[in-house]
Amino acid sequence: MLDAGKTETLLEVNNIEVIYNHVILVLKGVSLAVPKGGITALLGGNGAGKTTTLKAISNLLHSERGEVTKGSILYRGERVQDLDPAALVKLGVIQVMEGRHCFEHLTVEENLLTGAYTRTDTGAIAADLDMVYTYFPRLKERRRSQAGYTSGGEQQMVAIGRALMSKPETILLDEPSMGLAPQLVEQIFEIVKAVNEKEGVTFLLAEQNTNVALRYAHYGYILESGRVVMDGPAKDLRENPDVKEFYLGMSDEGRKSFRDVRSYRRRKRWLA
């Protein structure tokens, strides 16, 4: 397993603040370091700011009237905040957006091919297409369907496959497991792992499914209300009792049945 301390930092987020619509302050000073060749997980509850962080990195905030007002984002040591999102993809950073965002009117295969938009090596593209189809045989069956008509899970596969098609150096994955069948969730993380190990692709993933995420990630950050409240190597986080209780749903007696959680608990306030 990779150790964060030893490798160089590929992506660095320094104390950023994000404001939507000029008034809504969402991130209140978030800092992250993503090591090259590692899998870093970004955890946290609803509305913690995971998606916002990823969008800030990939420069997609502008199109949502959001803005990084403080701090800096460095990729390979260079400031990338002011780049065009497309330029960032050329640098090798690609994002899989939350909520799929397939191109509805394009077929599944066309969607995947658009992923390779920035590439010119036709032969390799075809090979990668085959690779994606081996990862997701379901997509091969539906390759000629318009993506808008495919099921939720199929769309999620398209989104991930599309990102893989661009042969990136870094992938920002926003909730990859959402809406996928259980064995597929494992499979996706296996793919992440494989791509990470074989091709050295760096991952930063935002995930609600903490359980799986912490099993595959090397390092984790926990975000609450726009602040990083805890970070550490994945295995340490897994052992942390608070994380266990709130993110893994385990009490001292092991996993509780969802039927038995009788009283609603107030969310624990982390010390910020």
Added chain:
Amino acid sequence: MFYREAGDFKTSYVEDSQTFPIRFDRWRYYAVVILAVAVVPFFINDYWANAVFVPFLIYAIAAIGLNILTGYCGQVSLGTGGFMAVGAYACYKLMTAFPDVSILIHVLLAGGITAGVGVLFGLPSLRIKGFYLAVATLAAQFFLVWLFNKVPWFYNYSASGQISAPERSVLGVAVTGASATASAKYLFCLAILFVLAWLARNLTRGTVGRKWMAIRDMDIAAEIIGVNPLTTKLSAFAVSSFFVGVAGALFFSVYLGAVEVGEAFGIQKSFLILFMIIIGGLGSIFGSFAGAAFLVLLPVLLKNVLVGQLGWATDLAAHVELMIVGALIVVFLIAEPHGMAQLWRLAKEKLRLWPFPH
């Protein structure tokens, strides 16, 4: 802190759902109403009435109408000019056929007739959506204009096809025709606008409004949770056309006094009113007012500055004016795609936080 919300506690849902829940807003609203009713009429002259106030009031009615259809119900319409023409011609026929009836009744009936026509042209909206529908509404625009131009019955067989408003009065005061005074015209339009805006506000805050907005935001989901798209869309067409029809009737009878259908109610009018609601803010009654005010005032202002103050040649000024209006529209959309109403909301949100930046 200038703007306070805290301290305004509501103890009932009625209070909570009133139009201006914040006391400060409410006062400002009363101040504007008093100004409009009790001060303006004493100072208004022909120029201000005919060049600014009367068109503003009438356009505001039309803008509210279109906003109901487009802003609230999400059905983009480019047929507004045509529907205004229906209102105008209906009013003309009624005025000349029943000269002794109050013009107020004629205007309202004209609105009703337009509502009927609106429903008819709204029928395709059940199948056709988005820009296809927008373009399809042009069928109404062109057809109606053609009809009023072609069938002599509509213009009482006059030689040129123009219709001219004879003098008619409300409560003994002339509001149409040459001898109507500036303040009479102004107050007549103001009263109608006031009542209609209030009705529109009621409609949009309750069940009907929610149905419209549901169809606008996601028609399929709306249907699945129990909104009947047929009646909902048609009710929006009907209500919207009613407003637009009333505006058309006033536009012809009170404001211009004589119109030629292709010129006064052409497609340019449809676009103008669409502009008003977009610049003002889709889905906002206040936005309709703001948009109407902006687009009525801006050209007058620009003209007075460029020609009156700077002494430019009129054609240069007109070209530059066109460019400025166009550029301002774009700048507005870039600055705030949700219109002036949203700018206003954001400003309030900022004020609430003032002096802290966030």
Added chain:
Amino acid sequence: MNVANPEGYTTPDGRRIGGVLMEMKNITLRFGGVNAITNISFDIRDGEIRAIIGPNGAGKSSMLNVISGFYVPQEGEVWFKGYKRGPMKPYQVARLGIARTFQNIALFDGMSVLDNIMTGRLTMMKSGLLGQAIWWGGAQREETENREKVEKIIDFLEIQNIRKTPVGRLPYGLKKRVELARALAAEPKLLLLDEPMAGMNVEEKEDMSRFILDVNDEFGTTIALIEHDMGVVMDLSDRVVVMDYGKKIGDGTPDEVRNNQDVIDAYLGVSHD
């Protein structure tokens, strides 16, 4: 327990489940060449929590769409409350007392949370266009009455603080909750939930589970639920239908399904417990 008993059955935790509320008979749904659903039959009993599971693209959401009248199956019959349902528009189905949430959140983005939830009550609000326009009197009274009901749901789901926020700004998880609130506002007899817990962490799933159980308990609402989190499905549901490639491959109690070899092969991969 005797699941086939037409009179209903009693769950292990002692809840009484009634007779058949809804029955799908031999449903087949095709899109061009794609068979989304092939000849599936199953029933939903009064008061139970019925889960539908299966791999991605199995046809689960399509099945919900058939129930809510959005898709019209080429073959098969839908029976509700003992009557065969004729061809119906979705909004008519809603008026029968069937409410639902959507897999890809379908909230009305331009409206506040409160207004969104109020739309859930549209089928119950009767005042006409004219009454609404005049507002004072009937319309206002009706609005207030319904508002009270909605406020109860808001309290119940603990979303008081976002009441007036436009839904577009909410994070994913809260949107799901608002959608649930909207469906509940309709006081449905049958509630259809399409992946209500996607994109939530464990804590939030626990909250959501509580809501679902309480709705079922307190209002006696029958629930049909699609979910990929097996923990949730196994813990909450009384009976489970399993679909794969549009076909039904299993139907029974969670325990039965969990040990069904076809289900393990097609969906679970390993047996979950």
Added chain:
Amino acid sequence: MPDQLLYAMEAGLNGLMAGVMYALVALGFVLIFKASGIFNYAQGVLALFAALTLVGLQDGQVPFAHLINAVFGTDLHSFGWTLPAVVAIALAAGVMVLLAVVIEKLVLQHLVNQAPIILFMATIGMAYFLEGLGDLMWGADIKKLDIGLPQGINETIDTLTYNAFGYGFFIDNLDIVATVVAAVLVISLTLFSQYTKYGRALRAVADDHQAALSVGISLRFIWVLVWSIAGIVALVAGIMWGSKSGVQFSLSLIALKALPVLMLGGFTSIPGAIVGGLIIGMGEKLFEFWIGPMIGGATENWFAYVLALVFLVFRPQGLFGEKIIERV
């Protein structure tokens, strides 16, 4: 053959030709809609602007002469040259490309991911601006556009049909040229959008700006590309219509003739523009021919829209448009 039938055939044929002229304008709409989901109302004004620029360049008019004279008290009018048509067309095309760059920079870039209606409105704002600019640059008088295209009745067809039916058909030479040009445009644009990766990128952008950005499609590049092509198509339309009716303000109103075509063919289909054009052109001419005289004539404007509307009721996405995806 009975005369009435011959006349109808002639009217129908001319309708087809007129339809081609509409299609030329509709093409520009389709391109931009396909590439960004923007309903570009300014397309008509682009055609006007292009034609004005072409005439201005060709005749060596000094741009903004009127303004300059007013401000500096000079008396400029003309550079005193007359450029060959080809050179002037090339230069005008260059201006259109430049315009595309400017539009992207100043407007589109700032409106990424906005609702379609907002973008639509922005194009109307642009239309106003360009209209004012065009007039300010080149003056508002009617200008003659002559790049040497043939005009008037085609003798060959006249003689051929006369010999065949005893009635010579009137087909305008300019319309024949327009048909050839339109065919070339449609074929090459179809090839471009079908067989290059840009074609796919265009459709992706139209579906989802954000997702397109996220896979590395540069919206700026795509938009400049598409608006440039649309600008050049507008130039072609401007040349055709300008040769026919002179160049002045009303040229921008041809956009209104293109809308029903667009609606009928489908907003996203390049071949749809031409097929739609043919159907609309023929339909409105035949209607005017048979029914027009009974109801007072001048029916063409609305009939085109009503015809398209009727089609839409059966096919809400037009003949070849992409189906509107309805799913929950």
Added chain:
Amino acid sequence: DLVVPNLSYRTGPFAAGGIPYADGFNDYFTLLNERDGGIGGEKVATPECETAYNTEKGVECYEATKGEGALVYNPLSTGITYQLIPKVTADGIPLYTPGYGRTSAANGKVFGNVFNYPANYWDGASVAIKYLLDENGGDLNGKKVALLYHNSAYGKEPIRTLQELSKKHGFELTEIPVDSPGQEQKSQWLQIRRDKPDYVLFWGWGVMNAVAIQEAANIRFPMDHFIGVWWSGSENDVLPAGDGANGYKSLAMHGTGMDYPVYDELKQYVYDAGKASGAGDQIGSVLYSRGMYAALVISEAIRKAQDLAGHAAITPSELRDGFEALEITQERMVELGLPNFGQAFAASCEDHGGPGMAMIQQWDASTKKWNLITDFIAPDDEVLVPLVMEDSAAFAAENNIAERCN
């Protein structure tokens, strides 16, 4: 100062017609100011206001200039005219609409403030038919005449008259409307090609003119059988069609070209002094001449009013009286440096419409010039007067107007 607002349109769809007209209008007053120091010692101000041919802007312009003490309005738009008729009547300001506007305003008994001499649309229609009668030896029986018109108030004006005339002279009238702006006229011209009318009369404005002439040339319609009203007979209309337009005819209610002594003075006092209106490139064109003619009539009315009132700074209502008492003789035209440019006429309380005569001009494409080919032809008042009476009586009834002049 004497304020004579110039409600012009130098932008919009009809700018090409509005520009020369406005220039001619301004330049003539500039000449009076520069050469004579105004009229009766009072300078004339012509504040311009852009209407873009749009009725709403027209209202705004009217109200804006009214405050400056406007003496008379001449909006060059039939639509705006209709709108201003009640307003000027209430405000007591004269409205002068030569060759356009509401035809029945010729009846001074009903329209006290409106003047449309020397000729109006119905006159024009009648003159055109008279000319055709002359061409055909006084008999139009069985001939086919098509009216191609702008589908608006303006274009529809001559229809009634022509219908009456067709009854009287036994020609067959076909009405062919063209929707504004009129860029696409294929159907109309195919119809003409098929029906083969003997003559086409033409009521167009703006781009419609150029397109019609081009299409006529395209179908090889004999151009000398194609006759436009005076609003369809300017250089703008024929130039785009090039040689094809050769022989096209139109009505003319005044002369054109620069062969008039007044141009020497205009050159001296206005053009060479750098005081020309607009770009100064429209001088001598048909519509320029028309604007100048309108200015001339207005200035003569002002002179008359000054005489009647006995002071130079007249009021609008004094000017109204001046219009009503106006008489312009050929001698006066000579004095003004425009011999034979316009017809002589005298107004009266009943008659606000003048004699209504017009000439026919023909386009020579090789020299790019309009040539007058007839003398002034008088309209058929026998047909026109009853029509005017009928229409004005209807207006009077609808608006409760009591007849004057009794």
